[in-house]
Amino acid sequence: MSFHIEAKPGDIAEIVLLPGDPRRAKYIAETYLEDAFCYNQVRNIWGYTGMYKGKRISVQGTGMGMPSMSIYATELVNEYGAKYVMRVGSSGSLHPDVKKMDIVLAMGACTNSNLFSHIFRQYSYAPLADFELLKTVYELGVKQGKPISAGLVCTDDHFYDSDEEMQHVLAKHQVLACDNETAALYMVAARYGAKALSILTVTDQMLTGETITPEERETKLNDMIELALETALLL
Ligand SMILES: O=P(O)(O)O[C@H]1O[C@H](CO)[C@@H](O)[C@H]1O
Ligand SMILES: O=c1cc[nH]c(=O)[nH]1
Numbered sequence: 001m002s003f004h005i006e007a008k009p010g011d012i013a014e015i016v017l018l019p020g021d022p023r024r025a026k027y028i029a030e031t032y033l034e035d036a037f038c039y040n041q042v043r044n045i046w047g048y049t050g051m052y053k054g055k056r057i058s059v060q061g062t063g064m065g066m067p068s069m070s071i072y073a074t075e076l077v078n079e080y081g082a083k084y085v086m087r088v089g090s091s092g093s094l095h096p097d098v099k100k101m102d103i104v105l106a107m108g109a110c111t112n113s114n115l116f117s118h119i120f121r122q123y124s125y126a127p128l129a130d131f132e133l134l135k136t137v138y139e140l141g142v143k144q145g146k147p148i149s150a151g152l153v154c155t156d157d158h159f160y161d162s163d164e165e166m167q168h169v170l171a172k173h174q175v176l177a178c179d180n181e182t183a184a185l186y187m188v189a190a191r192y193g194a195k196a197l198s199i200l201t202v203t204d205q206m207l208t209g210e211t212i213t214p215e216e217r218e219t220k221l222n223d224m225i226e227l228a229l230e231t232a233l234l235l
């Protein structure tokens with residue numbers, strides 16, 4: 001048991017899917033996992049373990065933002081031995097080539113957060129995905145004909161009142177999408193020795209104003225979820 005996860009030793013699989021939204025975690029467990037049990041209800045940030053096509057997989061909500069992600073990622077890796085941590089998140093895009101419901105694999109994540117400045121001080125650390133995971137998911141997505149691209153994302157500390165001018169600058173410099181957690185996941189995984197990938201679905205295309213509902217963010221991101229689950233079978 002850790003401060004934020006009440007699982008018993010051995011309850012959590014080595015492969016963990018990480019949606020921000022705990023209700024997306026519940027949806028994934030109920031829709032895709034056999035014999036799933038809920039190992040965490042602390043703060044209603046649910047976590048489940050079950051079987052997907054014979055492979056043991058966990059799915060753990062992380063809440064929103066870098067601090068929350070860093071708490072769950074740290075406890076999963078350090079206290080529960082998670083080896084592969086795959087975020088399955090929603091995201092926004094101002095890039096004209098990235099459409100609503102496209103899947104973006106975060107090769108790396110820039111950020112405006114100072115969360116890790118006590119570690120890196122004046123250095124600008126570049127949080128990166130695990131290459132093996134990135135390659136596996138990308139190849140699978142292309143083979144399945146999914147609308148998938150891989151590139152840089154920005155992990156923003158803001159959801160509202162983002163710096164719009166800066167978002168355009170980022171898009172011009174090939175930042176494909178923004179979320180609130182990827183940089184923290186990559187940094188924690190690198191620090192403690194796990195392999196991480198952030199798979200994002202573009203739920204908000206800010207240039208066109210296209211968006212989806214909260215319920216759809218829970219239950220309609222199946223392409224991304226299935227890609228993560230199918231990748232787990234190859235690990
Ligand atoms: O849908 P999730 O995985 O929570 O991800 C995105 O959605 C939340 C904001 O609505 C932030 O956590 C952002 O990163
Ligand atoms: O961080 C995020 C996530 C979803 N949609 C956005 O616009 N931003």
